[in-house]
Amino acid sequence: MFSEQFNVRFYETDALAHVSNTVVAGWFESGREPIFKLFSPNLDLRNWPLILASYKIDFHLQIFYGKPVEVRTYVSRIGNSSFETYQEIWQQNQKVASGNTTLVRFDFSSNKAVPIEAEIKSQLQEHFYPQQESAK
Template sequence: MTDNTPLETTFDVRFCETDALGHVGNTTLVEWFEAGRDPIFRFFTPELDLTNWPLILASYHVDFHAQLFYGKAVTIKTYISRVGKSSFETLQEAWQNGVKCATGTTTLVHFDFKTQRSAPISDDVKTQLMAHFREQ
């Protein structure tokens, strides 16, 4: 399968996101990756209705490749790397100045809070997810 279009979000690095070493703190990447998944959340609940939230985070992993610095924008590219019956995985990259500085993978589960069980992902949502598929 060929690579599809990533979902992209760009952030201006804020001074408060830097640490004593002068680069972006490692926990900031987790926040940026979550914000980069907002368009995916809308596939499941277009209004981002927290009273009917359909996803839970099962796991995440971040690898750091290069330092990120204050004063230069960072772009988060979000892909879908796996779609199952009730769960899917995102593959995300953080880019600054044309350099891939970090990658992250996140497993999310479509979840029914009333029954406290995973729920199948609809075919419509699977189609939307696959429009952003990329082999890992």
Template structure:
């Protein structure tokens, strides 16, 4: 069985929109926050001067409204592990209901050569533990 990362967030009042639910612009921010454990596998110190990832793509599908005042659980896993990139799959749940799904493609990147670099060895083995079946 694959491992997943989980993070519980409390929606802030400032994240709501005129319709009274959490704004659709909030989910990419929440998903980025919940990707921190993935970032730490690449850079345990989270040192931005030694950052080996670039974001290549971000998609979010909204399946239900999210409301202020009730916690949201973000589940994070990997739906694909390529030679030099990975796809992070995330779900946002509120009241045991799937409210949003997201996919983010990250590229393992060497800023000096300006090229993608392979994901190898122990890092690859660690990442492989988080591969999930994406819905």
């Protein structure tokens, strides 16, 4: 599991006095940065190796200003050229949101998906979601 902590900023709140639902997608993307570094250690945007294929977010509880959040990022599936992450946001010891993202290893010069290297698959495997591990 990868873990990132964020302070909720005032501008991330909305008229209902809780965090806007659009903010969560950004927190999840920031939480995936350690995974991005497995593919591109320097985060070289001129030679980027991944594309986002899909994402889904579920909101469990309201998220509030003034209390930090933790984004937990796991790998839930590894395929030939794609993989999925499962992420959770926690605030005050409660899971407030969760989501799934599918990312594809992509070669922009050929405009095609390409296989994920064995070494990177091995590194991704180290961060499998615990329920996935028991299903093996």
